[in-house]
Amino acid sequence: MTDSPDSNVYDLVILGAGSGGYAAALRAAQLDLSVALIEADKLGGTCLHRGCIPTKALLHSAEVADTIHDSASFGINSSFEGIDMGTVNSYKDGVVGRLYKGLQGLVKAAKNIDYITGWGKLVAKDAVEVDGTVYKGRNIVLASGSYPRTLPGLEIGGRVITSDEGLQLDTVPKSAIVLGGGVIGVEFASVWKSFGADVTIIEALPNLVPNEDVALSKALERAFRKRKINFATGTRFSGVEQNDDGVVVTTEDGKTFEAEVLLVAVGRGPATEGLGYEEQGVPMERGFVRTNERLHTGVGNIYAVGDIVPGLQLAHRGFQQGIFVAEEIAGLQPAAIVESGIPRVTYCEPEVASVGLTEDQAKEAHGDAIETVEFNLAGNGKSQILKTTGFVKLVRQQDGPIVGVHMIGTRVGELIAEGQLIVNWEAYPDDVASLVHAHPTQNESLGEAALALAGKPLHSHS
Ligand SMILES: Cc1cc2nc3c(=O)[nH]c(=O)nc-3n(C[C@H](O)[C@H](O)[C@H](O)COP(=O)(O)OP(=O)(O)OC[C@H]3O[C@@H](n4cnc5c(N)ncnc54)[C@H](O)[C@@H]3O)c2cc1C
Numbered sequence: 001m002t003d004s005p006d007s008n009v010y011d012l013v014i015l016g017a018g019s020g021g022y023a024a025a026l027r028a029a030q031l032d033l034s035v036a037l038i039e040a041d042k043l044g045g046t047c048l049h050r051g052c053i054p055t056k057a058l059l060h061s062a063e064v065a066d067t068i069h070d071s072a073s074f075g076i077n078s079s080f081e082g083i084d085m086g087t088v089n090s091y092k093d094g095v096v097g098r099l100y101k102g103l104q105g106l107v108k109a110a111k112n113i114d115y116i117t118g119w120g121k122l123v124a125k126d127a128v129e130v131d132g133t134v135y136k137g138r139n140i141v142l143a144s145g146s147y148p149r150t151l152p153g154l155e156i157g158g159r160v161i162t163s164d165e166g167l168q169l170d171t172v173p174k175s176a177i178v179l180g181g182g183v184i185g186v187e188f189a190s191v192w193k194s195f196g197a198d199v200t201i202i203e204a205l206p207n208l209v210p211n212e213d214v215a216l217s218k219a220l221e222r223a224f225r226k227r228k229i230n231f232a233t234g235t236r237f238s239g240v241e242q243n244d245d246g247v248v249v250t251t252e253d254g255k256t257f258e259a260e261v262l263l264v265a266v267g268r269g270p271a272t273e274g275l276g277y278e279e280q281g282v283p284m285e286r287g288f289v290r291t292n293e294r295l296h297t298g299v300g301n302i303y304a305v306g307d308i309v310p311g312l313q314l315a316h317r318g319f320q321q322g323i324f325v326a327e328e329i330a331g332l333q334p335a336a337i338v339e340s341g342i343p344r345v346t347y348c349e350p351e352v353a354s355v356g357l358t359e360d361q362a363k364e365a366h367g368d369a370i371e372t373v374e375f376n377l378a379g380n381g382k383s384q385i386l387k388t389t390g391f392v393k394l395v396r397q398q399d400g401p402i403v404g405v406h407m408i409g410t411r412v413g414e415l416i417a418e419g420q421l422i423v424n425w426e427a428y429p430d431d432v433a434s435l436v437h438a439h440p441t442q443n444e445s446l447g448e449a450a451l452a453l454a455g456k457p458l459h460s461h462s
Contacts, residue, residue: 018045020306
């Protein structure tokens with residue numbers, strides 16, 4: 001075992017260069033702090049290589065397929081010839097590759113970041129060891145991310161796959177069962193359906209996207225029914241058998257489902273095992289790293305960011321936490337991140353987007369002193385042009401600010417930018433209603449919902 005090459009003690013030693021880790025590194029470098037950024041696999045982590053970016057590229061190809069299928073209804077005659085997965089994959093990999101190159105350039109350009117390739121282990125409260133070399137840090141940032149979880153007794157292999165393998169398929173399965181109706185599950189279901197597969201989702205909880213406001217869950221279920229995406233909710237998985245042709249899945253209520261592949265999308269576990277965290281006294285809970293609201297573990301100068309910290313497992317949460325920790329270490333005393341203020345987008349068709357409290361959460365927080373309004377996209381010109389249905393739902397504290405924005409419809413993910421400003425700046429309906437929204441945009445539907453909540457609806461049908 002040797003000490004860091006030049007016996008340097010870094011300001012930050014960061015374990016893991018995914019969204020959380022590299023954001024911490026880049027911000028720390030801007031603040032003139034020295035950084036050792038340690039990564040066993042690829043700079044960019046899950047989001048760039050196996051998560052957000054490749055899935056959204058597939059979803060875009062799926063949207064193109066849907067557009068061709070529907071083109072005649074817009075007066076454009078075209079014929080759909082099929083899906084060429086080879087080209088879909090090279091388009092997807094091209095997007096990932098360009099962003100990867102750009103990110104490598106950013107890290108390289110930051111002169112005070114030493115990028116270290118290799119598998120690291122926390123060996124002291126102020127040190128990480130990689131291949132026999134110890135990197136000492138005045139501060140340590142744990143950012144080791146997450147991996148696709150499975151269920152007890154459900155082995156991944158062959159026709160039983162996770163999102164990692166799902167992104168690498170070189171053919172479209174004729175049929176697929178998706179275990180889990182959360183974000184990852186419904187996104188894959190949406191892609192495969194658009195690509196022509198027969199898809200069935202199995203979800204143990206009563207609704208699809210069960211963490212969303214129940215109005216969004218129900219609307220997504222209606223939309224999926226219309227798209228002929230099958231789903232069984234409130235149904236628990238009990239077993240799977242696979243043979244040369246496919247899989248047979250059984251559920252606890254005695255039903256069986258057959259398909260070519262089974263995608264296991266039951267959530268992501270924290271990648272913390274065997275990394276020395278427990279040995280150094282880092283507080284853990286079901287494998288996650290416990291921190292206070294300033295992302296400090298309570299041990300030495302050890303912080304944690306990203307998917308290993310309990311809460312929303314989202315890349316932009318990781319970015320923000322990484323930036324926060326770098327600024328905290330630099331003594332800038334940044335404001336703590338409010339978890340409910342983090343926007344959430346599910347990019348299936350139709351898209352689901354939300355920020356802030358659901359109606360049920362608002363009731364828990366404020367009792368009956370809340371008001372809600374739904375603005376139906378039927379009254380929104382741009383949504384009519386796009387032929388999408390859906391709505392914008394606002395939840396406000398009575399006589400108080402808007403505390404939740406919930407939306408469903410084609411492309412509504414892009415509207416979350418205003419939604420998050422509304423919630424995080426604690427805007428009142430009148431504040432939003434008095435801002436002019438460009439016409440015809442889908443954004444207007446947020447303005448319209450605020451107008452309705454402010455008691456002066458324009459295009460709302462009661
Ligand atoms: C299919 C899918 C779709 C997704 N879509 C979205 C989306 O649309 N929007 C969104 O916001 N989020 C999305 N996510 C979630 C997002 O990818 C994660 O929230 C994000 O990547 C978490 O960042 P992180 O830095 O915590 O961890 P990761 O990105 O997992 O990075 C951790 C890194 O640490 C490295 N590492 C781990 N252990 C060690 C070690 N011992 N030594 C060295 N290196 C190590 C790993 O190799 C990895 O590169 C998606 C995830 C998946 C799987």
